Amino acid sequence: MRQGACAVGFTVACEVDGEAQELYTRFIGEGRHGAMGYLANHIDIRRDPRRLLETAEARSLIVCAFPYFTPDDTREGCVRFAAYARGSDYHTVLRERLGCVTDMLAQEGYSARICIDSAPLRERYWAVKAGVGFVGLNSQLIVPGVGSYVFLATIVTDAVFEPDEPCRLGCGACGRCVAQCPGGAIGPDGSFDARRCLSYLTIEYRGELPEGLKLGDCIYGCDICQQCCPHNRGAEMTGIEDFRPREAVVSLTRERILDMTRPEFGAVFAGSAVKRVRLDGLKRNARQGG
Numbered sequence: 001m002r003q004g005a006c007a008v009g010f011t012v013a014c015e016v017d018g019e020a021q022e023l024y025t026r027f028i029g030e031g032r033h034g035a036m037g038y039l040a041n042h043i044d045i046r047r048d049p050r051r052l053l054e055t056a057e058a059r060s061l062i063v064c065a066f067p068y069f070t071p072d073d074t075r076e077g078c079v080r081f082a083a084y085a086r087g088s089d090y091h092t093v094l095r096e097r098l099g100c101v102t103d104m105l106a107q108e109g110y111s112a113r114i115c116i117d118s119a120p121l122r123e124r125y126w127a128v129k130a131g132v133g134f135v136g137l138n139s140q141l142i143v144p145g146v147g148s149y150v151f152l153a154t155i156v157t158d159a160v161f162e163p164d165e166p167c168r169l170g171c172g173a174c175g176r177c178v179a180q181c182p183g184g185a186i187g188p189d190g191s192f193d194a195r196r197c198l199s200y201l202t203i204e205y206r207g208e209l210p211e212g213l214k215l216g217d218c219i220y221g222c223d224i225c226q227q228c229c230p231h232n233r234g235a236e237m238t239g240i241e242d243f244r245p246r247e248a249v250v251s252l253t254r255e256r257i258l259d260m261t262r263p264e265f266g267a268v269f270a271g272s273a274v275k276r277v278r279l280d281g282l283k284r285n286a287r288q289g290g
């Protein structure tokens with residue numbers, strides 16, 4: 001019962017290893033998470049997912065990767081949304097798809113919680129442990145043979161499963177994303193500074209954008225470090241209809257956004273992850289591009 005997932009892996013819930021903890025502590029300590037203050041919260045749970053269930057100690061993590069790639073069919077003269085944001089909100093879509101798995105676990109008397117960017121959980125770290133893929137220098141989870149255009153969803157449960165072998169692959173000497181990132185957000189060792197990343201600035205960051213920042217036709221997010229990655233060459237169109245681009249989104253011009261009213265924004269982005277940035281944020285981004 002894969003529910004459209006392109007990879008599924010199991011791993012044992014336990015404490016995050018020391019090196020990964022140290023890297024994360026440094027990331028937060030150096031302020032590279034920018035204004036995403038929530039990343040510095042619940043550090044104890046982030047270190048140990050056994051504490052994620054309310055009524056029991058978690059024993060396993062089931063990590064699922066769902067493909068979302070679609071060719072970029074942004075219409076001529078229109079602004080560009082990151083590939084993940086052109087269709088329906090993955091949080092809702094994946095929660096619905098995995099509901100039957102948690103129902104089955106509940107029928108067997110187990111607790112289970114679905115985490116999709118919604119809990120203090122090191123999702124990519126656990127995806128590696130569960131053998132689903134490896135983390136590239138671009139900080140994306142790369143599923144061998146599929147690429148990085150995947151959403152991760154993790155089920156944390158007190159049921160026990162046979163664990164998979166961790167994924168031991170890596171980027172080798174590639175380095176394309178380091179060289180091509182427009183903001184210089186990716187260090188040669190894969191260290192990441194959100195404050196220099198166009199995705200962070202256009203989606204998460206609420207203030208005025210840095211003076212002189214050039215967004216070009218990007219309005220929401222950035223896919224450059226995925227587009228240049230050799231693991232995404234020949235990426236296949238997702239089979240999940242909900243992730244296909246919405247015509248109303250890929251045909252938006254900058255002028256249309258600048259003139260948009262709140263009700264129009266609500267109608268165009270109903271059920272879309274773009275709602276996160278709100279109309280003010282989208283207009284701010286539209287003013288910066290071109």
Ligand code: SF4
Pocket residue numbers: 138180181182183184185186196197198199200221222223224225226
């Ligand atoms: S999303 Fe864009 S700006 Fe951010 S790290 Fe990737 S290439 Fe750089």
Ligand code: SF4
Pocket residue numbers: 136137138139170171174175176177178225228229230231
């Ligand atoms: S572009 Fe190259 S270095 Fe960057 S994530 Fe992909 S394989 Fe790794």
